[in-house]
Amino acid sequence: MVPESHYVALSAVLFVIGVVGVLIRRNPLVIFMSIELMLNAANLALVAFGQRHGTAQGQALVFFVMCVAAAEVAVGLAIIVSIFRMRRRLSVDELSLMRW
Protein backbone atom coordinates (compact mmCIF):
# COMPACT_ATOMS: atom_id res chain seq x y z
CA MET A 1 0.00 0.00 0.00
CA VAL A 2 1.20 3.49 -0.79
CA PRO A 3 1.73 5.41 2.46
CA GLU A 4 -0.27 8.59 2.95
CA SER A 5 2.86 10.74 3.12
CA HIS A 6 3.56 9.96 -0.56
CA TYR A 7 0.23 11.55 -1.51
CA VAL A 8 1.06 14.63 0.52
CA ALA A 9 4.45 14.87 -1.18
CA LEU A 10 2.84 14.51 -4.61
CA SER A 11 0.32 17.22 -3.78
CA ALA A 12 3.15 19.53 -2.71
CA VAL A 13 4.94 18.88 -6.01
CA LEU A 14 1.75 19.56 -7.99
CA PHE A 15 1.18 22.75 -6.04
CA VAL A 16 4.68 24.01 -6.77
CA ILE A 17 4.32 23.15 -10.46
CA GLY A 18 1.10 25.18 -10.46
CA VAL A 19 2.74 28.18 -8.78
CA VAL A 20 5.71 28.11 -11.13
CA GLY A 21 3.36 27.78 -14.10
CA VAL A 22 1.45 30.89 -13.04
CA LEU A 23 4.66 32.84 -12.64
CA ILE A 24 6.43 31.92 -15.89
CA ARG A 25 3.72 31.31 -18.47
CA ARG A 26 2.35 34.19 -20.56
CA ASN A 27 -0.88 32.81 -21.95
CA PRO A 28 -3.84 33.52 -19.63
CA LEU A 29 -5.37 30.13 -20.46
CA VAL A 30 -2.23 28.29 -19.42
CA ILE A 31 -1.94 30.44 -16.29
CA PHE A 32 -5.51 29.53 -15.51
CA MET A 33 -4.74 25.83 -16.00
CA SER A 34 -1.85 26.19 -13.56
CA ILE A 35 -4.22 27.72 -11.01
CA GLU A 36 -6.54 24.75 -11.46
CA LEU A 37 -3.55 22.51 -10.79
CA MET A 38 -3.00 24.34 -7.50
CA LEU A 39 -6.62 23.76 -6.51
CA ASN A 40 -6.34 20.07 -7.37
CA ALA A 41 -3.12 19.79 -5.39
CA ALA A 42 -5.11 21.08 -2.43
CA ASN A 43 -7.80 18.48 -3.15
CA LEU A 44 -5.26 15.69 -3.08
CA ALA A 45 -3.81 16.99 0.16
CA LEU A 46 -7.28 17.20 1.71
CA VAL A 47 -8.05 13.58 0.85
CA ALA A 48 -4.65 12.35 2.05
CA PHE A 49 -4.91 14.23 5.35
CA GLY A 50 -8.45 12.99 5.80
CA GLN A 51 -7.04 9.48 5.52
CA ARG A 52 -4.37 10.29 8.11
CA HIS A 53 -6.93 11.56 10.61
CA GLY A 54 -9.38 8.79 9.79
CA THR A 55 -12.22 11.14 8.85
CA ALA A 56 -14.31 11.54 5.72
CA GLN A 57 -14.27 15.31 6.17
CA GLY A 58 -11.33 15.74 3.83
CA GLN A 59 -13.20 14.03 1.02
CA ALA A 60 -16.33 16.05 1.72
CA LEU A 61 -14.34 19.28 1.44
CA VAL A 62 -13.13 18.23 -2.01
CA PHE A 63 -16.69 18.45 -3.33
CA PHE A 64 -16.92 22.07 -2.23
CA VAL A 65 -13.61 22.84 -3.89
CA MET A 66 -14.73 21.18 -7.12
CA CYS A 67 -17.88 23.30 -7.19
CA VAL A 68 -15.86 26.44 -6.64
CA ALA A 69 -13.37 25.43 -9.33
CA ALA A 70 -16.21 24.84 -11.81
CA ALA A 71 -17.69 28.26 -11.06
CA GLU A 72 -14.27 29.80 -11.43
CA VAL A 73 -13.83 28.19 -14.85
CA ALA A 74 -17.16 29.62 -16.02
CA VAL A 75 -16.29 33.15 -14.95
CA GLY A 76 -12.64 32.94 -15.92
CA LEU A 77 -13.19 31.67 -19.45
CA ALA A 78 -15.85 34.34 -20.01
CA ILE A 79 -13.38 37.04 -19.02
CA ILE A 80 -10.63 35.58 -21.17
CA VAL A 81 -12.95 35.30 -24.19
CA SER A 82 -14.16 38.88 -23.81
CA ILE A 83 -10.55 40.11 -23.73
CA PHE A 84 -9.71 37.99 -26.76
CA ARG A 85 -12.59 39.59 -28.69
CA MET A 86 -11.14 43.02 -28.01
CA ARG A 87 -7.50 42.27 -28.71
CA ARG A 88 -7.44 39.23 -30.97
CA ARG A 89 -4.30 38.07 -29.18
CA LEU A 90 -3.79 36.41 -25.88
CA SER A 91 -0.83 37.25 -23.70
CA VAL A 92 -0.62 38.78 -20.27
CA ASP A 93 2.30 40.91 -21.46
CA GLU A 94 -0.17 43.00 -23.42
CA LEU A 95 -2.20 43.82 -20.35
CA SER A 96 -0.04 46.82 -19.63
CA LEU A 97 -2.32 49.77 -20.30
CA MET A 98 -2.17 50.65 -16.63
CA ARG A 99 1.13 50.73 -14.78
CA TRP A 100 2.23 52.22 -11.51
Add this chain to the structure above:
Amino acid sequence: MLPLISFRAIAPGMALAATACLLLLLDLLPTRGRKDHLAVVGLAGVVLSMILSLGLWGSDERAFNGMVRLDGFALFFNLVIGFATGLVLLLSIDYLRRQGMESGEFYILVLFSAVGMTLMAGAGDLIVIFLGLEVMSLSLYVLAGWFEGRLEAGEASMKYFLLGAFASGFFLYGIALIFGATGSTNLDRIAVAVAGGAARDPLLIIGFGLLVAGFGFKISSVPFHMWTADVYQGAPTSVTALIATGSKAAAFAALLRVLLSALRTVQPDWAVLFWGLAVLSMTAGNVVALAQQNIKRMLAYSSIAHAGYILVGVVAGGALGGGGVLFYLLVYTFTTAGAFGVILLLERDGREAVAVSDLAGLATRHPVLALTFSVFLLSLVGIPPTAGFVGKFYLFGAAVRTGYVWLAVIGVVNSAIAAYYYLRLIVFMYMREPEGSPTVLVPSLPAGLALAVALWGVVQLGVLPAPFLDLAQAAVIPLLR
Protein backbone atom coordinates in the same frame (compact mmCIF):
# COMPACT_ATOMS: atom_id res chain seq x y z
CA MET B 1 -28.16 12.35 9.70
CA LEU B 2 -28.68 15.80 8.32
CA PRO B 3 -27.28 18.65 10.38
CA LEU B 4 -29.74 20.92 12.13
CA ILE B 5 -30.68 23.82 9.92
CA SER B 6 -30.94 27.15 11.64
CA PHE B 7 -32.33 29.78 9.30
CA ARG B 8 -32.02 32.27 12.14
CA ALA B 9 -28.25 32.11 12.03
CA ILE B 10 -28.03 32.96 8.33
CA ALA B 11 -31.10 35.21 8.14
CA PRO B 12 -29.29 38.44 7.10
CA GLY B 13 -27.40 36.66 4.33
CA MET B 14 -30.50 34.75 3.28
CA ALA B 15 -32.40 38.02 2.94
CA LEU B 16 -29.74 39.23 0.51
CA ALA B 17 -29.67 35.94 -1.41
CA ALA B 18 -33.48 35.82 -1.65
CA THR B 19 -33.55 39.40 -2.90
CA ALA B 20 -30.92 38.57 -5.52
CA CYS B 21 -33.01 35.60 -6.72
CA LEU B 22 -36.11 37.81 -6.80
CA LEU B 23 -34.18 40.29 -8.93
CA LEU B 24 -33.26 37.51 -11.35
CA LEU B 25 -36.99 37.05 -11.95
CA LEU B 26 -37.87 40.75 -11.99
CA ASP B 27 -35.16 41.33 -14.56
CA LEU B 28 -37.22 39.32 -17.04
CA LEU B 29 -40.16 41.72 -16.95
CA PRO B 30 -40.24 43.98 -20.01
CA THR B 31 -39.52 47.53 -18.86
CA ARG B 32 -38.07 49.22 -21.96
CA GLY B 33 -34.50 49.03 -20.71
CA ARG B 34 -35.05 50.89 -17.44
CA LYS B 35 -33.61 48.94 -14.52
CA ASP B 36 -34.03 51.45 -11.67
CA HIS B 37 -36.66 49.30 -10.00
CA LEU B 38 -34.16 46.46 -9.59
CA ALA B 39 -31.84 48.73 -7.66
CA VAL B 40 -34.74 49.88 -5.48
CA VAL B 41 -35.82 46.30 -4.72
CA GLY B 42 -32.17 45.39 -4.08
CA LEU B 43 -31.89 48.31 -1.70
CA ALA B 44 -35.02 47.11 0.11
CA GLY B 45 -33.35 43.70 0.49
CA VAL B 46 -30.23 45.31 1.93
CA VAL B 47 -32.30 47.32 4.40
CA LEU B 48 -34.24 44.17 5.36
CA SER B 49 -30.97 42.33 5.94
CA MET B 50 -29.75 45.16 8.17
CA ILE B 51 -33.01 45.19 10.13
CA LEU B 52 -32.70 41.42 10.64
CA SER B 53 -29.14 41.93 11.89
CA LEU B 54 -30.35 44.53 14.37
CA GLY B 55 -33.20 42.24 15.43
CA LEU B 56 -30.78 39.39 16.13
CA TRP B 57 -28.49 41.70 18.12
CA GLY B 58 -27.26 40.09 21.32
CA SER B 59 -27.47 36.48 20.11
CA ASP B 60 -24.41 34.30 20.36
CA GLU B 61 -24.83 30.84 18.90
CA ARG B 62 -23.26 28.30 16.61
CA ALA B 63 -25.23 26.73 13.80
CA PHE B 64 -24.73 24.05 11.12
CA ASN B 65 -22.36 22.05 13.33
CA GLY B 66 -20.23 25.07 14.09
CA MET B 67 -19.87 26.02 10.43
CA VAL B 68 -21.70 29.31 10.93
CA ARG B 69 -21.65 31.62 13.89
CA LEU B 70 -24.26 34.13 14.84
CA ASP B 71 -22.64 36.60 17.20
CA GLY B 72 -22.16 40.32 17.65
CA PHE B 73 -19.07 40.18 15.47
CA ALA B 74 -20.92 38.76 12.47
CA LEU B 75 -23.85 41.10 13.01
CA PHE B 76 -21.63 44.18 13.25
CA PHE B 77 -20.01 43.26 9.95
CA ASN B 78 -23.41 42.58 8.41
CA LEU B 79 -24.23 46.21 9.13
CA VAL B 80 -20.94 47.43 7.63
CA ILE B 81 -21.52 45.29 4.53
CA GLY B 82 -25.13 46.49 4.37
CA PHE B 83 -24.01 50.12 4.36
CA ALA B 84 -21.38 49.41 1.71
CA THR B 85 -23.79 47.52 -0.57
CA GLY B 86 -26.61 50.02 -0.11
CA LEU B 87 -24.37 52.98 -0.93
CA VAL B 88 -23.00 51.21 -4.00
CA LEU B 89 -26.49 50.40 -5.28
CA LEU B 90 -27.54 54.04 -4.90
CA LEU B 91 -24.38 55.32 -6.57
CA SER B 92 -24.74 52.93 -9.51
CA ILE B 93 -28.25 53.79 -10.71
CA ASP B 94 -27.63 56.92 -12.77
CA TYR B 95 -23.93 56.23 -13.26
CA LEU B 96 -24.57 53.03 -15.23
CA ARG B 97 -27.18 54.68 -17.42
CA ARG B 98 -24.82 57.56 -18.15
CA GLN B 99 -22.16 55.08 -19.25
CA GLY B 100 -24.67 53.18 -21.38
CA MET B 101 -24.09 50.00 -19.40
CA GLU B 102 -27.35 49.71 -17.49
CA SER B 103 -28.37 46.13 -16.94
CA GLY B 104 -30.18 44.14 -14.29
CA GLU B 105 -27.36 41.68 -13.77
CA PHE B 106 -25.22 44.42 -12.27
CA TYR B 107 -27.46 44.79 -9.23
CA ILE B 108 -27.86 41.03 -8.95
CA LEU B 109 -24.10 40.49 -8.89
CA VAL B 110 -23.65 43.26 -6.31
CA LEU B 111 -26.15 41.50 -4.06
CA PHE B 112 -24.57 38.07 -4.57
CA SER B 113 -21.18 39.46 -3.69
CA ALA B 114 -22.76 40.89 -0.53
CA VAL B 115 -24.06 37.39 0.28
CA GLY B 116 -20.49 36.10 0.08
CA MET B 117 -19.32 38.90 2.35
CA THR B 118 -21.89 38.13 5.06
CA LEU B 119 -20.94 34.45 4.79
CA MET B 120 -17.30 35.36 5.46
CA ALA B 121 -18.23 37.57 8.41
CA GLY B 122 -20.23 34.78 10.04
CA ALA B 123 -18.01 31.81 9.16
CA GLY B 124 -16.95 29.44 11.91
CA ASP B 125 -15.02 27.13 9.63
CA LEU B 126 -12.17 27.72 7.21
CA ILE B 127 -14.04 26.10 4.34
CA VAL B 128 -17.02 28.43 4.85
CA ILE B 129 -14.62 31.37 4.73
CA PHE B 130 -13.29 29.97 1.45
CA LEU B 131 -16.77 29.57 0.00
CA GLY B 132 -17.80 33.06 1.09
CA LEU B 133 -14.60 34.45 -0.37
CA GLU B 134 -15.29 32.79 -3.72
CA VAL B 135 -18.96 33.83 -3.85
CA MET B 136 -17.86 37.38 -3.21
CA SER B 137 -14.86 37.35 -5.54
CA LEU B 138 -16.47 35.65 -8.53
CA SER B 139 -19.15 38.35 -8.58
CA LEU B 140 -16.55 41.08 -8.21
CA TYR B 141 -14.37 39.71 -11.06
CA VAL B 142 -17.32 40.13 -13.41
CA LEU B 143 -18.31 43.51 -12.00
CA ALA B 144 -14.75 44.82 -12.40
CA GLY B 145 -14.99 44.25 -16.15
CA TRP B 146 -18.52 45.60 -16.43
CA PHE B 147 -17.72 48.24 -19.06
CA GLU B 148 -17.32 45.61 -21.72
CA GLY B 149 -15.49 46.76 -24.81
CA ARG B 150 -13.22 49.16 -22.93
CA LEU B 151 -9.66 47.94 -22.84
CA GLU B 152 -9.04 49.18 -19.32
CA ALA B 153 -12.07 47.34 -17.97
CA GLY B 154 -11.03 44.08 -19.60
CA GLU B 155 -7.52 44.46 -18.27
CA ALA B 156 -8.80 45.19 -14.75
CA SER B 157 -11.12 42.22 -14.83
CA MET B 158 -8.45 39.84 -16.15
CA LYS B 159 -5.80 40.97 -13.67
CA TYR B 160 -8.23 40.79 -10.78
CA PHE B 161 -9.39 37.35 -11.82
CA LEU B 162 -6.00 35.76 -12.49
CA LEU B 163 -4.36 37.15 -9.36
CA GLY B 164 -7.46 36.52 -7.27
CA ALA B 165 -7.70 32.90 -8.35
CA PHE B 166 -3.96 32.53 -7.75
CA ALA B 167 -4.42 33.89 -4.21
CA SER B 168 -7.37 31.60 -3.53
CA GLY B 169 -5.17 28.68 -4.61
CA PHE B 170 -2.75 29.63 -1.83
CA PHE B 171 -5.63 30.12 0.54
CA LEU B 172 -7.04 26.68 -0.18
CA TYR B 173 -3.71 24.90 0.10
CA GLY B 174 -3.25 26.66 3.41
CA ILE B 175 -6.58 25.26 4.57
CA ALA B 176 -5.53 21.77 3.45
CA LEU B 177 -2.27 21.96 5.43
CA ILE B 178 -4.01 23.30 8.54
CA PHE B 179 -6.50 20.45 8.19
CA GLY B 180 -3.52 18.09 8.03
CA ALA B 181 -1.96 19.53 11.18
CA THR B 182 -5.07 19.75 13.33
CA GLY B 183 -7.51 17.25 11.81
CA SER B 184 -10.22 19.85 11.43
CA THR B 185 -11.15 23.01 9.59
CA ASN B 186 -13.42 24.21 12.39
CA LEU B 187 -12.01 27.29 14.11
CA ASP B 188 -12.92 26.07 17.61
CA ARG B 189 -11.25 22.71 17.10
CA ILE B 190 -8.21 24.35 15.54
CA ALA B 191 -8.00 26.52 18.66
CA VAL B 192 -8.03 23.41 20.86
CA ALA B 193 -5.38 21.69 18.72
CA VAL B 194 -3.16 24.79 18.68
CA ALA B 195 -3.40 25.14 22.46
CA GLY B 196 -2.60 21.43 22.72
CA GLY B 197 0.76 21.71 21.00
CA ALA B 198 0.02 21.67 17.26
CA ALA B 199 1.39 25.22 17.12
CA ARG B 200 4.91 23.93 16.50
CA ASP B 201 3.83 21.63 13.70
CA PRO B 202 5.57 22.86 10.51
CA LEU B 203 2.42 21.92 8.56
CA LEU B 204 0.39 24.40 10.60
CA ILE B 205 3.00 27.14 10.24
CA ILE B 206 3.29 26.75 6.47
CA GLY B 207 -0.48 26.41 6.16
CA PHE B 208 -1.00 29.57 8.15
CA GLY B 209 1.53 31.40 5.98
CA LEU B 210 -0.35 30.40 2.83
CA LEU B 211 -3.62 31.46 4.45
CA VAL B 212 -2.14 34.88 5.23
CA ALA B 213 -1.05 35.23 1.58
CA GLY B 214 -4.67 34.62 0.53
CA PHE B 215 -6.00 37.12 3.06
CA GLY B 216 -3.24 39.60 2.20
CA PHE B 217 -4.47 39.62 -1.37
CA LYS B 218 -8.04 40.41 -0.40
CA ILE B 219 -7.15 43.16 2.06
CA SER B 220 -4.56 44.42 -0.48
CA SER B 221 -1.67 44.50 1.92
CA VAL B 222 1.89 44.85 0.61
CA PRO B 223 3.41 42.56 -0.81
CA PHE B 224 0.13 41.12 -2.13
CA HIS B 225 -1.18 44.45 -3.44
CA MET B 226 -0.05 44.39 -7.09
CA TRP B 227 -3.59 44.16 -8.47
CA THR B 228 -5.10 46.96 -6.44
CA ALA B 229 -4.28 50.10 -8.43
CA ASP B 230 -5.08 48.61 -11.85
CA VAL B 231 -8.38 47.12 -10.72
CA TYR B 232 -9.46 50.28 -8.91
CA GLN B 233 -8.65 52.32 -12.01
CA GLY B 234 -10.21 50.05 -14.63
CA ALA B 235 -13.36 49.00 -12.78
CA PRO B 236 -16.53 51.13 -12.85
CA THR B 237 -16.20 53.66 -10.03
CA SER B 238 -19.14 52.30 -8.06
CA VAL B 239 -17.64 48.79 -8.23
CA THR B 240 -14.32 50.22 -7.07
CA ALA B 241 -16.19 51.57 -4.06
CA LEU B 242 -17.58 48.08 -3.34
CA ILE B 243 -14.15 46.44 -3.68
CA ALA B 244 -12.60 49.07 -1.43
CA THR B 245 -15.24 48.92 1.29
CA GLY B 246 -17.31 45.75 1.43
CA SER B 247 -14.82 43.16 0.20
CA LYS B 248 -12.08 44.60 2.38
CA ALA B 249 -14.32 44.64 5.45
CA ALA B 250 -15.36 41.02 4.85
CA ALA B 251 -11.76 39.88 4.42
CA PHE B 252 -10.72 41.65 7.61
CA ALA B 253 -13.68 40.07 9.41
CA ALA B 254 -12.58 36.57 8.44
CA LEU B 255 -8.91 37.31 9.16
CA LEU B 256 -9.71 38.72 12.58
CA ARG B 257 -11.91 35.77 13.44
CA VAL B 258 -9.22 33.26 12.47
CA LEU B 259 -6.55 35.13 14.40
CA LEU B 260 -8.52 35.95 17.53
CA SER B 261 -10.59 32.81 17.95
CA ALA B 262 -8.42 30.03 16.47
CA LEU B 263 -4.88 31.33 17.04
CA ARG B 264 -5.23 33.55 20.09
CA THR B 265 -2.89 31.40 22.16
CA VAL B 266 0.01 32.07 19.78
CA GLN B 267 -0.63 35.79 19.34
CA PRO B 268 3.02 36.88 19.91
CA ASP B 269 4.06 34.74 16.93
CA TRP B 270 1.64 36.13 14.38
CA ALA B 271 1.80 39.65 15.79
CA VAL B 272 5.40 39.88 14.52
CA LEU B 273 4.31 38.89 11.01
CA PHE B 274 1.48 41.41 10.89
CA TRP B 275 3.73 44.08 12.39
CA GLY B 276 5.87 43.77 9.28
CA LEU B 277 2.89 43.69 6.89
CA ALA B 278 1.40 46.76 8.57
CA VAL B 279 4.58 48.81 8.28
CA LEU B 280 5.18 47.74 4.66
CA SER B 281 1.59 48.48 3.62
CA MET B 282 1.42 51.87 5.29
CA THR B 283 4.75 53.07 3.98
CA ALA B 284 4.65 51.67 0.45
CA GLY B 285 1.00 52.67 -0.02
CA ASN B 286 1.53 56.26 1.03
CA VAL B 287 4.81 56.80 -0.78
CA VAL B 288 3.51 55.50 -4.11
CA ALA B 289 0.26 57.44 -3.68
CA LEU B 290 2.27 60.67 -3.59
CA ALA B 291 3.17 60.23 -7.26
CA GLN B 292 -0.31 59.48 -8.62
CA GLN B 293 -2.13 61.76 -11.07
CA ASN B 294 -5.28 59.66 -11.35
CA ILE B 295 -7.62 60.06 -8.37
CA LYS B 296 -8.87 56.46 -8.50
CA ARG B 297 -5.30 55.17 -8.53
CA MET B 298 -4.37 57.50 -5.72
CA LEU B 299 -7.29 56.21 -3.65
CA ALA B 300 -6.16 52.66 -4.48
CA TYR B 301 -2.74 53.28 -2.96
CA SER B 302 -4.44 55.10 -0.13
CA SER B 303 -6.51 51.97 0.47
CA ILE B 304 -3.30 49.92 0.65
CA ALA B 305 -2.03 52.34 3.27
CA HIS B 306 -5.32 52.09 5.14
CA ALA B 307 -5.05 48.31 5.15
CA GLY B 308 -1.75 48.94 6.94
CA TYR B 309 -3.40 51.20 9.53
CA ILE B 310 -6.08 48.58 10.15
CA LEU B 311 -3.40 45.89 10.52
CA VAL B 312 -1.98 47.99 13.37
CA GLY B 313 -5.18 47.23 15.25
CA VAL B 314 -4.92 43.55 14.29
CA VAL B 315 -1.40 43.42 15.75
CA ALA B 316 -2.64 44.99 19.00
CA GLY B 317 -5.37 42.33 19.17
CA GLY B 318 -7.75 41.80 22.06
CA ALA B 319 -10.92 43.81 22.66
CA LEU B 320 -9.09 47.12 22.25
CA GLY B 321 -7.35 46.41 18.96
CA GLY B 322 -10.19 44.32 17.55
CA GLY B 323 -12.74 46.97 18.50
CA GLY B 324 -10.54 49.58 16.85
CA VAL B 325 -10.42 47.51 13.65
CA LEU B 326 -14.21 47.11 13.54
CA PHE B 327 -14.82 50.78 14.19
CA TYR B 328 -12.26 51.82 11.59
CA LEU B 329 -13.78 49.56 8.96
CA LEU B 330 -17.17 51.21 9.55
CA VAL B 331 -15.56 54.64 9.27
CA TYR B 332 -13.60 53.63 6.19
CA THR B 333 -16.75 52.32 4.49
CA PHE B 334 -18.53 55.66 4.80
CA THR B 335 -15.47 57.71 3.93
CA THR B 336 -14.32 55.73 0.90
CA ALA B 337 -17.77 55.10 -0.55
CA GLY B 338 -18.34 58.84 -0.22
CA ALA B 339 -15.06 59.76 -1.90
CA PHE B 340 -15.67 57.45 -4.86
CA GLY B 341 -19.27 58.67 -4.96
CA VAL B 342 -18.10 62.24 -5.51
CA ILE B 343 -15.73 61.20 -8.29
CA LEU B 344 -18.35 59.26 -10.21
CA LEU B 345 -20.53 62.37 -10.44
CA LEU B 346 -17.87 64.37 -12.26
CA GLU B 347 -17.45 64.55 -16.01
CA ARG B 348 -15.19 66.52 -18.30
CA ASP B 349 -15.52 66.61 -22.09
CA GLY B 350 -18.02 63.76 -21.86
CA ARG B 351 -15.68 61.36 -20.11
CA GLU B 352 -15.16 60.57 -16.46
CA ALA B 353 -13.12 63.18 -14.64
CA VAL B 354 -10.57 61.09 -12.78
CA ALA B 355 -7.40 63.14 -13.14
CA VAL B 356 -6.27 65.29 -10.24
CA SER B 357 -6.14 68.33 -12.54
CA ASP B 358 -9.83 67.82 -13.42
CA LEU B 359 -10.66 69.02 -9.92
CA ALA B 360 -9.28 72.52 -10.55
CA GLY B 361 -11.80 75.22 -9.76
CA LEU B 362 -14.48 72.81 -8.58
CA ALA B 363 -15.11 74.84 -5.44
CA THR B 364 -16.27 77.92 -7.32
CA ARG B 365 -18.68 76.05 -9.56
CA HIS B 366 -19.95 73.36 -7.21
CA PRO B 367 -19.21 74.58 -3.67
CA VAL B 368 -21.40 71.98 -1.90
CA LEU B 369 -19.84 69.05 -3.72
CA ALA B 370 -16.34 70.41 -3.15
CA LEU B 371 -17.06 70.80 0.55
CA THR B 372 -18.44 67.25 0.76
CA PHE B 373 -15.38 65.85 -0.99
CA SER B 374 -13.15 67.85 1.35
CA VAL B 375 -14.84 66.32 4.39
CA PHE B 376 -14.22 62.80 3.04
CA LEU B 377 -10.60 63.64 2.24
CA LEU B 378 -10.04 65.15 5.69
CA SER B 379 -11.49 61.99 7.19
CA LEU B 380 -9.02 59.92 5.15
CA VAL B 381 -6.19 62.12 6.48
CA GLY B 382 -7.57 61.75 9.99
CA ILE B 383 -8.25 65.35 10.97
CA PRO B 384 -10.75 66.05 13.77
CA PRO B 385 -13.70 66.30 14.01
CA THR B 386 -14.11 63.76 11.18
CA ALA B 387 -14.57 60.05 11.80
CA GLY B 388 -11.15 59.22 10.38
CA PHE B 389 -9.49 60.95 13.31
CA VAL B 390 -11.39 58.98 15.93
CA GLY B 391 -10.78 55.72 14.08
CA LYS B 392 -7.04 56.26 13.79
CA PHE B 393 -6.87 57.51 17.38
CA TYR B 394 -8.30 54.23 18.65
CA LEU B 395 -6.21 52.04 16.34
CA PHE B 396 -2.95 53.70 17.32
CA GLY B 397 -4.09 54.04 20.94
CA ALA B 398 -4.66 50.28 21.13
CA ALA B 399 -1.15 49.71 19.71
CA VAL B 400 0.42 51.99 22.34
CA ARG B 401 -1.48 50.38 25.19
CA THR B 402 -0.44 46.88 24.15
CA GLY B 403 3.21 47.93 23.93
CA TYR B 404 3.63 48.46 20.19
CA VAL B 405 4.72 52.06 20.57
CA TRP B 406 6.99 52.09 17.52
CA LEU B 407 4.23 50.74 15.33
CA ALA B 408 1.99 53.59 16.44
CA VAL B 409 4.77 56.11 15.78
CA ILE B 410 5.29 54.76 12.25
CA GLY B 411 1.51 54.97 11.75
CA VAL B 412 1.39 58.61 12.82
CA VAL B 413 4.36 59.54 10.63
CA ASN B 414 2.65 57.83 7.72
CA SER B 415 -0.57 59.76 8.34
CA ALA B 416 1.47 62.94 8.08
CA ILE B 417 2.97 61.84 4.74
CA ALA B 418 -0.50 60.90 3.51
CA ALA B 419 -1.84 64.36 4.34
CA TYR B 420 0.17 65.74 1.42
CA TYR B 421 -1.64 63.90 -1.36
CA TYR B 422 -5.12 64.24 0.13
CA LEU B 423 -4.69 67.96 0.78
CA ARG B 424 -3.34 68.40 -2.75
CA LEU B 425 -6.81 67.48 -4.05
CA ILE B 426 -8.35 70.12 -1.77
CA VAL B 427 -5.82 72.69 -2.96
CA PHE B 428 -6.76 71.92 -6.57
CA MET B 429 -10.47 72.30 -5.82
CA TYR B 430 -10.17 75.60 -3.96
CA MET B 431 -7.08 77.37 -5.27
CA ARG B 432 -6.48 76.41 -8.90
CA GLU B 433 -8.13 77.75 -12.02
CA PRO B 434 -9.23 75.14 -14.57
CA GLU B 435 -7.51 74.98 -17.95
CA GLY B 436 -9.67 74.19 -20.96
CA SER B 437 -13.26 73.05 -20.60
CA PRO B 438 -14.57 72.92 -17.03
CA THR B 439 -15.44 69.77 -15.11
CA VAL B 440 -19.19 69.42 -14.76
CA LEU B 441 -21.31 67.80 -12.10
CA VAL B 442 -23.85 65.33 -13.42
CA PRO B 443 -26.74 65.60 -10.98
CA SER B 444 -28.22 62.37 -9.67
CA LEU B 445 -30.79 62.09 -6.92
CA PRO B 446 -29.90 58.55 -5.69
CA ALA B 447 -26.19 59.34 -5.69
CA GLY B 448 -26.93 62.53 -3.76
CA LEU B 449 -28.81 60.46 -1.21
CA ALA B 450 -25.83 58.09 -0.94
CA LEU B 451 -23.46 61.00 -0.43
CA ALA B 452 -25.75 62.40 2.26
CA VAL B 453 -25.74 59.07 4.11
CA ALA B 454 -21.95 58.77 3.82
CA LEU B 455 -21.52 62.34 5.02
CA TRP B 456 -23.83 61.65 7.94
CA GLY B 457 -21.72 58.60 8.83
CA VAL B 458 -18.45 60.51 8.69
CA VAL B 459 -19.75 63.37 10.84
CA GLN B 460 -21.73 61.20 13.26
CA LEU B 461 -18.84 58.81 13.90
CA GLY B 462 -16.50 61.77 14.25
CA VAL B 463 -18.57 63.87 16.63
CA LEU B 464 -20.39 61.22 18.68
CA PRO B 465 -18.33 58.03 18.32
CA ALA B 466 -18.87 56.61 21.82
CA PRO B 467 -21.96 54.42 21.21
CA PHE B 468 -20.45 52.95 18.03
CA LEU B 469 -17.11 52.31 19.71
CA ASP B 470 -18.88 50.48 22.52
CA LEU B 471 -20.74 48.40 19.92
CA ALA B 472 -17.49 47.58 18.12
CA GLN B 473 -15.71 46.52 21.29
CA ALA B 474 -18.68 44.48 22.48
CA ALA B 475 -18.74 42.76 19.08
CA VAL B 476 -15.19 41.45 19.53
CA ILE B 477 -15.90 39.89 22.95
CA PRO B 478 -17.48 36.66 21.58
CA LEU B 479 -14.23 35.94 19.72
CA LEU B 480 -12.15 36.17 22.86
CA ARG B 481 -14.04 33.58 24.86
